[in-house]
Amino acid sequence: MTEPGSAEAPVAIDAMGSDGAPAPEVAAALACRARGQAVTLVGEREALTGAGAPPPIDVVDAPHRVSMADEPAMALRRSPQASVRVAARLVAHGRAGALVSAGSTGAIIGAALLELGRVPGVRRPAVSARLPVPGTDGVILIDAGGTPDAGVAAMVGFARMGVALAAGDDGPVPPDARSPGPVPRVGLLNVGAEPGRGNRAVRGAHVALAHMEGFIGNVEPADVLAGVADVVVADAFTGNVLLKTIEAMATAAGLDRHGDAGALLLGVRAPIVVAHGSAEAATLEAAVGAAADAAASGVSARVADRVASRAQTVGSGTPR
């Protein structure tokens, strides 16, 4: 079986995703091509040609799109030819190494599950964002905007995937490894330090995470920005509010946004980068770069493998 997400294959761009689609996607594709990054644009061929995507840009025709107003699951089932689904299918078949989309996050996750399938041990894929915290490579926030109301078990999964991502690109750890490096510190986004604080989902997640190696307890927004945790676990709604508030305040204060290159979806076997709906060409170009880097590093498969092996050993006392 071909492993999806190979580093040599082009990056598929969902050309119908962003609010201004397909113009930013076509411009990003041309910019990528100019610096030698192979890309495939997936969307309505006529619209793409009209927006200036001549050869040598590779175009795969996908006549439908999922809009922000659609209910994602229903729209995807109804439209096997929706651009985000066709793009995910290219990745599943090894014709693309990664996927970038600025469309609805729900539709991206739905397309990934339909075309790439589920990873054992992953209840819900989740969006991981890197928060620009001084003195760090970016604190990992997960779920930064994937599935609202995912529940306690899913949040435990987010913690595991975040740890696997934070543990770095040292390759899969063999089961008998005894020196896996420092254990990432995992915090639970909350409104106070005490275990009983927060809403039902967060209180439940605290109980479920209490014995996880590396769990440091609740973290408030100030703690997150102080870098006390390597991984911050949140439900998608609260995580997205945190992320968007940090971004909005950074913009208001004139702070450097550290180059927003989209957020990596975790819990699928191939790199999928989720960009803002408002993304312009430069942001999408950076997202393609992030997707290509992720494909080269094999991070998505590594996270999936770790979570899957973890799922098999839960309760066995194995340290990781």
Added chain:
Amino acid sequence: MTEPGSAEAPVAIDAMGSDGAPAPEVAAALACRARGQAVTLVGEREALTGAGAPPPIDVVDAPHRVSMADEPAMALRRSPQASVRVAARLVAHGRAGALVSAGSTGAIIGAALLELGRVPGVRRPAVSARLPVPGTDGVILIDAGGTPDAGVAAMVGFARMGVALAAGDDGPVPPDARSPGPVPRVGLLNVGAEPGRGNRAVRGAHVALAHMEGFIGNVEPADVLAGVADVVVADAFTGNVLLKTIEAMATAAGLDRHGDAGALLLGVRAPIVVAHGSAEAATLEAAVGAAADAAASGVSARVADRVASRAQTVGSGTPR
């Protein structure tokens, strides 16, 4: 019947509330007294005297405290002499005009309901904060940290209370008034503009608020900071994360915090100001000032009256 919250009565300070209690509370009381603001300290008499509260500071003995680790409802029922409950009782009996506490918000709300009683039409009292948005007097965020998982009906109540607060201190509007001034713009904190976005509670609140006068739909954090709404409605958990992230980013960026004077609890008949657990003397002194101002303006009773009259006329087509 005495209306609670009279302007002439002293402000009751829960002296056992803050993380450093009672030292900051005692220092704040002395500072208030020095500028002619009458206050009553409520807490364990010996501890207060030890912390430097001699006459002429009025002290009411309350031997128990509710800590952040306690489950508030149970602790309050078990301790009629808990400081926050005794302080709320002083307000209920007209011996204090307002209450300031830096204790657990859940305990403050519980004490208010036990001692001051429920307001007709108010499902849950809520914390209203003023977000420092340039060009405004502060955008009202409600609920900024009161009751997590309050539900859709409570969120509709938050919107009504926020509108009553934003409508200004022009006194109660008589039922036949036809020119009540501009209608406050009410936004629902969310992660996208479309009505179907967000978690279950927020999607439900959107449906319930859709026909409310002044409702402008979903607002994202950047919209909130751009001042597009006068009132931002949120569940307590998300609202508190928004508030704390704005505060943490403002601190990190060296921005003016606009003098944090605590947040006014709405949906009770007397002014109750909730301060941070980490509050120091200067913050508590400012909170006492805010509480005294609220008592003088009669805002708490005005909001309660408007929500109560609104509850009687729901569905009757009355414009306010």
